Amino acid sequence: MSRNIGASCKKCRKLDCKLFLKGTKCYTNCVIDKLAAATKRGGKVRKAKVSEYGVRLQEKQKARLQSGMSEIPFHNMFASAAKAEGQTGENFLRKLETRLDNIVRRLGFAVSLKTARQLVLHGYVTVNGKAVNVPSYQLRIGDKVALKDAAKAENAMIKQGLTEAEKHNPRPSFLEYDAEKLTGKLLRWPDREEMSYPVNEQLIVEYYSR
Numbered sequence: 001m002s003r004n005i006g007a008s009c010k011k012c013r014k015l016d017c018k019l020f021l022k023g024t025k026c027y028t029n030c031v032i033d034k035l036a037a038a039t040k041r042g043g044k045v046r047k048a049k050v051s052e053y054g055v056r057l058q059e060k061q062k063a064r065l066q067s068g069m070s071e072i073p074f075h076n077m078f079a080s081a082a083k084a085e086g087q088t089g090e091n092f093l094r095k096l097e098t099r100l101d102n103i104v105r106r107l108g109f110a111v112s113l114k115t116a117r118q119l120v121l122h123g124y125v126t127v128n129g130k131a132v133n134v135p136s137y138q139l140r141i142g143d144k145v146a147l148k149d150a151a152k153a154e155n156a157m158i159k160q161g162l163t164e165a166e167k168h169n170p171r172p173s174f175l176e177y178d179a180e181k182l183t184g185k186l187l188r189w190p191d192r193e194e195m196s197y198p199v200n201e202q203l204i205v206e207y208y209s210r
Contacts, residue, residue: 053210055203056203056204056206056207056210057207059199059200059203059204059207060203060204060207060208062197062198062199063093063096063197063199063201063204066113066197066198067096067099067102067113067197068101068113068114068117068135069136073136075208077092077095077096078092078204078208080095081094081095082208088205089201089202089204089205090192090201092201092204092205093192093195093197093199093201094189094190094195095138096195096197097190097195097196097197098138098139098186098189098190099135099136099137099138099139100120100125100127100132100134100135100136100137100138100139100145101113101116101117101120101135101136102116102196103139103145103175103184103186104116104119104120104125104145105161106169106171106172106175106196107145107165107171107175107177107184108161108162108164108165108166108169108171108177109125109147109158109161109162109182110157110158110161111157111160111161111164115157115161116135117135118157119147119151119155119157119158120132120133120134120135120137121133121135123148124147124148124151124155124158125145125146125147125148125151126145126146126147126148127139127143127144127145128143128144129144129146131148139186140186141186141187141188141189142185142186143185143186144183144184144185145183145184145185145186146181146182146183146184147182147183152182171184172190172194173187173194174186174187174188174189174190174191174194175187
């Protein structure tokens with residue numbers, strides 16, 4: 001399985017967009033916020049001109065990097081979304097939003113997608129009572145996500161995630177959350193405004209349709 005390596009902050013700076021790749025640090029020590037503050041103080045930030053193709057490429061890269069996927073599975077997911085009924089862009093973002101690793105993050109079990117992926121890979125997460133260690137597992141309506149008992153009691157990453165969820169990441173209404181049992185359930189497909197990807201999906205559609 002390929003991995004996304006390299007400095008996370010450089011990726012955000014290159015795309016001039018907060019991708020929230022580092023969890024809590026994105027709220028307390030973000031390079032994008034620092035650049036914005038410098039601009040307000042009169043500083044100048046040099047930006048290269050971007051072609052129409054470059055604009056669409058950047059939008060695709062934002063979604064790909066935020067989802068932590070490499071190019072081939074990302075493209076394959078888009079191709080699958082294009083075959084489904086409805087709007088291709090929204091179908092695609094819905095698939096990204098309902099991946100197991102992203103749902104673990106949005107339930108507040110992890111502060112970032114990278115941490116959520118670790119929890120899944122290490123076998124701390126179950127779906128409908130069965131252990132699933134595949135971060136890209138696609139959830140369906142009615143699927144119940146839970147943490148194993150050992151993870152609930154001992155894992156510091158989960159404790160941090162639950163704390164940060166109350167501060168910065170309110171749980172969306174398409175998920176049912178049980179704070180006592182630490183479980184979640186996908187109630188319905190998310191609406192566009194509930195999705196956590198700050199992209200213009202139409203530009204991604206245009207990029208792959210070129």
